[in-house]
Each structure stands twice: as structure tokens, then as C-alpha cells.
Amino acid sequence: MGNALPIERLLHAGVRHAIGWRSGAFAELHAGAMAQYDQASPAQARARSLRLLRHVVFRAYHHVPHYHQVLTERRLTPRDVRDFDDLRLLPLLGRDDIRRAGSALHAGGRSRIGARKDATGGSTGTPVEFLRSVTQAAAIIANEDRTWRWYGVAPGARQALIWGADRDVPPTEDALRWPNRLLGIRRLNAFALDDDRCAIFAGQLNDFQPEIIYGYATALHRFAQWTQANPGRLRISPLAIRSSAEVLLPEARASIEAAFGGPVFDYYGARDCGPIAGECRARDGMHVYTDVTWVEIVRDDGSPCAPGEVGEVVITKLLEHAMPLIRYRTGDRAAWHTGEQPCSCGLTLPRMTQLAGRVGDFVVTPKGASVHGEYFTHLFYHAAGVARFQVRQVAADRLRILVEPSPGQVPAAELLAYVQQASADKFGAGPDAVTVELVRQIVPGATGKHRFVLPLGATAAEPLAWMPQ
Ligand SMILES: [Zn+2]
Numbered sequence: 001m002g003n004a005l006p007i008e009r010l011l012h013a014g015v016r017h018a019i020g021w022r023s024g025a026f027a028e029l030h031a032g033a034m035a036q037y038d039q040a041s042p043a044q045a046r047a048r049s050l051r052l053l054r055h056v057v058f059r060a061y062h063h064v065p066h067y068h069q070v071l072t073e074r075r076l077t078p079r080d081v082r083d084f085d086d087l088r089l090l091p092l093l094g095r096d097d098i099r100r101a102g103s104a105l106h107a108g109g110r111s112r113i114g115a116r117k118d119a120t121g122g123s124t125g126t127p128v129e130f131l132r133s134v135t136q137a138a139a140i141i142a143n144e145d146r147t148w149r150w151y152g153v154a155p156g157a158r159q160a161l162i163w164g165a166d167r168d169v170p171p172t173e174d175a176l177r178w179p180n181r182l183l184g185i186r187r188l189n190a191f192a193l194d195d196d197r198c199a200i201f202a203g204q205l206n207d208f209q210p211e212i213i214y215g216y217a218t219a220l221h222r223f224a225q226w227t228q229a230n231p232g233r234l235r236i237s238p239l240a241i242r243s244s245a246e247v248l249l250p251e252a253r254a255s256i257e258a259a260f261g262g263p264v265f266d267y268y269g270a271r272d273c274g275p276i277a278g279e280c281r282a283r284d285g286m287h288v289y290t291d292v293t294w295v296e297i298v299r300d301d302g303s304p305c306a307p308g309e310v311g312e313v314v315i316t317k318l319l320e321h322a323m324p325l326i327r328y329r330t331g332d333r334a335a336w337h338t339g340e341q342p343c344s345c346g347l348t349l350p351r352m353t354q355l356a357g358r359v360g361d362f363v364v365t366p367k368g369a370s371v372h373g374e375y376f377t378h379l380f381y382h383a384a385g386v387a388r389f390q391v392r393q394v395a396a397d398r399l400r401i402l403v404e405p406s407p408g409q410v411p412a413a414e415l416l417a418y419v420q421q422a423s424a425d426k427f428g429a430g431p432d433a434v435t436v437e438l439v440r441q442i443v444p445g446a447t448g449k450h451r452f453v454l455p456l457g458a459t460a461a462e463p464l465a466w467m468p469q
Pocket residue numbers: 280281282283287343344345346347
């Protein structure tokens with residue numbers, strides 16, 4: 001815990017137990033198991049994950065009407081799931097399936113005691129409701145500590161959360177404001193940051209001196225840009241910064257590191273899925289938390305992707321028995337890491353690459369082919385001077401590409417010409433079908449998350465016009 005006193009640590013543990021005494025107590029148990037798991041050999045780790053997986057299927061079959069029906073219809077029993085590959089005997093579960101199944105996805109009996117209702121944020125379309133069991137809630141707490149420990153940060157460090165959206169802060173968080181303060185967690189809303197708010201925000205961070213900071217990539221990045229334009233205003237030295245929930249481009253990472261003065265680590269998790277993967281100190285891919293969440297990456301036809309091949313991330317929650325999610329489609333696109341060698345950090349947990357966007361983030365060419373967002377992400381991947389970009393399909397045969405430069409920079413004309421030509425070639429509607437525009441700011445959507453590609457029909461605010469310096 002950095003420089004915290006023993007009394008602060010005690011207080012921290014006490015408050016954590018008081019606000020969710022069961023999750024708090026279970027978190028301690030999980031923390032021990034996770035520490036062991038991180039040290040285990042790959043064979044031992046696999047064996048434990050498989051035990052958890054078979055247990056989830058067993059309990060789902062016996063206690064959850066939806067899964068009882070799914071297995072019965074396929075003439076399966078939990079015994080047929082002997083290995084990870086056997087999971088593919090079960091169908092994928094989409095958000096629509098969850099809505100249709102309703103309470104048939106809830107476990108009967110004791111599995112639901114203490115479970116809480118939650119819902120996904122609005123950025124993924126209609127919110128989906130789900131239950132979170134005490135065990136899963138505890139695993140989330142323990143997994144946070146585990147990940148920070150990977151960076152040498154002990155539990156209980158002062159944390160600043162920087163979020164970009166009002167909507168994604170559930171009402172229950174308000175009730176936790178004071179407990180959070182006691183826990184050393186400060187929540188700062190970075191939505192619609194203008195210069196005045198940035199200055200206030202910097203002051204709050206200077207007073208609070210967070211040891212760790214986390215938030216949406218976009219929110220972190222926007223604040224970082226203000227900091228770089230106003231040098232000397234932010235005076236903190238965090239041990240680690242964690243970016244989550246969005247694609248993190250190298251330019252954004254570098255800008256956040258320069259502004260905050262600490263290393264940035266990417267993290268992947270979602271409210272409906274729980275923790276999925278996180279970067280270690282080596283920052284060469286994200287390690288999957290395979291004792292909490294089992295991950296598959298699948299092609300459009302449902303078959304498994306080879307390493308390096310981008311597909312949809314499908315998860316199975318290994319510790320959720322109140323409302324099991326087995327082979328749940330996240331809508332996120334990513335790939336398995338191609339490295340043959342184990343990670344230099346010493347962890348043997350499998351690695352996946354950074355997110356490559358969302359399943360719905362693609363444009364459709366006039367000939368009917370889909371071009372996924374990652375095509376454009378690659379065009380911009382090492383582009384100097386670009387803070388962010390957005391590809392908007394504005395008609396069946398027209399693309400509009402917005403480019404927002406980093407503060408004080410103007411991307412090279414060659415880069416813009418290259419993006420225009422490569423995109424036009426890929427889109428196949430003639431050289432003039434794609435326009436590339438410099439803009440002052442791409443206005444974020446209501447959730448504060450940035451989307452790289454807006455498909456045809458998506459609504460979006462007009463960007464702020466470019467003003468040549
Ligand atoms: Zn590693």
C-alpha cells in the first residue's frame with residue numbers, strides 16, 4: 001500500500017468488509033487462490049480452470065431452467081463436458097438470448113442468495129440486466145488487487161477513478177461515496193471536460209495525490225491533452241495508470257504517460273462479463289484471468305480463431321452461479337497473442353492482444369463486403385500527430401474520415417493522403433468516395449466512449465471545426 005500507515009490498512013479492510021461483508025470476506029479467500037494460481041504451472045492452472053468450468057456447467061444444468069433445457073435439447077448432461085473443447089457442444093449466448101430467457105437464466109435456490117441486479121451501460125445498445133453473485137462480486141474485488149500487485153502496488157493504494165460518462169455510473173455508487181472516500185477511492189467525472197473543469201480537476205488530483213489512476217482511455221486521453229497544453233498544472237506521480245473499456249492506441253498511451261508521469265497498463269473487463277484480461281509489467285498482450293473467466297475467440301461461423309486471427313471474444317464466467325453466462329458473446333473483437341515463448345513477466349496465464357474494436361464497428365462497401373474497424377485502426381496505428389480518428393459511413397457509397405490532431409501538431413499531408421488512398425482502395429467506390437478531414441475535436445457520444453467507426457445510420461454530433469494555427 002505505498003506509504004499508507006498500518007492503521008489506514010486496517011481501516012481499509014474494515015470498511016471494505018462493512019459495505020459488503022460477505023463479498024469482502026470472500027475476497028480474502030479469492031485473493032489467496034489467485035496468488036496461488038498465478039504461481040501455478042500451466043498444467044495445474046488448466047486443471048483448476050477445467051474444474052471450475054465443469055462445476056459451472058453442472059450447477060447450471062441442475063439449477064438454471066434455461067441451461068437445463070439447452071442441454072436436454074441436445075441430449076447432453078454435464079458429464080459430456082470433459083474438456084474445454086467440449087464447451088463448443090453448447091450454443092453461443094447473445095444479448096437477445098438473455099432478454100428472451102429472462103428469469104429462466106436465474107438459478108433457483110441458494111445460488112441466488114445475496115446476488116445483486118445490475119445492467120450493462122447504454123453504449124452497447126439496449127441495456128441487458130444480469131445478476132451478480134456474492135462470489136463473483138468478491139472475485140472482482142480480489143482480481144483488482146491481484147492486477148495492481150502485478151505492477152508492484154499493494155492493496156489499499158489511493159485510487160482516482162476517471163470516468164467519461166454520467167450514464168455509466170450506477171446510482172448505487174452514490175451510496176458508496178463515503179465508504180469509497182474511506183477506502184481511498186476518489187471518483188472524478190471527466191465527461192465534457194472544458195478548460196475550466198480541467199483546471200479544477202487538476203487541483204483535485206494535486207490535493208488527493210492518487211497512487212493509482214484508472215478510467216476510460218478517452219477520458220484519460222482528453223485530460224492528458226489539456227495537461228500537456230498547460231504544463232506544470234498537474235503535479236502528481238502515480239505508480240500506475242490503468243486504461244480500460246476502449247481501444248488504446250499508442251499515441252493515446254504515450255500522451256497519457258507523458259501527462260500523468262506514470263506507466264499505463266491496458267485492462268479488459270465489462271460490467272456484464274467481469275474481469276477478462278489485463279496487461280502485466282511486460283505490456284506485451286493482456287493476460288487472461290482464466291480462473292475467473294474462460295475466454296474463446298471465434299470466427300463469424302463460431303469456429304475457433306488461430307493465434308493472431310481477429311475474432312469475437314466469447315466468455316464463460318467461472319465463478320458466477322446466480323446467473324451463469326456460458327459462451328456469452330461480448331461483441332468485442334481481439335486475437336490470441338502469437339508469442340511462442342512464455343511472457344517475460346513470469347505469468348503463464350494465456351495472452352490476448354489488445355481490443356480491435358466492436359463487432360458492429362464496420363463499414364459496408366457498395367459491393368456488400370464488410371470492412372472491420374481494425375482495418376482503419378491499422379492505418380493510423382503509428383501515425384504521428386493524430387490524437388484520434390473516426391470513420392463515418394455517411395452513404396452507401398461514401399465515407400467521411402475525421403482526423404483530430406494532437407495539441408500543437410498537424411499530421412503530415414502524406415499521411416492524410418495515404419489514409420485517403422488506402423481507404424478508397426479498400427472501399428472500392430472510386431477515388432473520390434472517401435474524404436479525410438482535419439477537425440478540432442471529435443465530440444464523444446453520450447457515454448463518453450470513443451468509437452472508431454460509425455456504421456451507416458449511426459447518429460453522431462458534428463465535430464468542432466478545424467482552426468489552422
Ligand atoms: Zn506478462
